[in-house]
Amino acid sequence: MNAKDRARKVKMIIMDVDGTLTDGSILVLPDGEELKSYNVKDGAGILLSHLAGLKTGIITGKTSKSLEKRAEKLKIFEVYQGILDKKKALAEILEKNELNLEDIAYIGDDIGDLEVLRSVGLAGAVADAHPEIKRNSHFVSSKPGGKGAVREFIEFILEAQEKWEAIEENFKKLTKQDDFKV
């Protein structure tokens, strides 16, 4: 099955955070709090996928308040922080949402993502991912992590599912600006 056929089956898009939704940089404040910067284009892509009726999720090894805030704003459906065993978190998500592995698209950048990537229906890698991650992915973005790679992955799925008309319709139905805040 090619990547486009795989993309057609996707019901939920799950993302890694560091190096995928960010460029991997972390600002550490004197009190130990960690700050990261996120890309508005990725944020808009996540909101567009919601308008298309898809669900989104995050599985990350680290824990930060900034991610919690970001995920809240973008209404990301499943947020798993501080996860050592990503495969286990994925299994929980599947059970909770009554989904199968082929319903899942996952995008990541490093070795910690490998097991999950190998198991899901559509595996994505950011342009600057570890070579092993790229080798095990059906889709490799042209943009690096934190620079619109997630947006590219989401658009590939939306394109394969021919969702643009539905997105446009649902966008028109939004009543408050709050419903589309990236």
Ligand SMILES: [Mg+2]
């Ligand atoms: Mg990562």
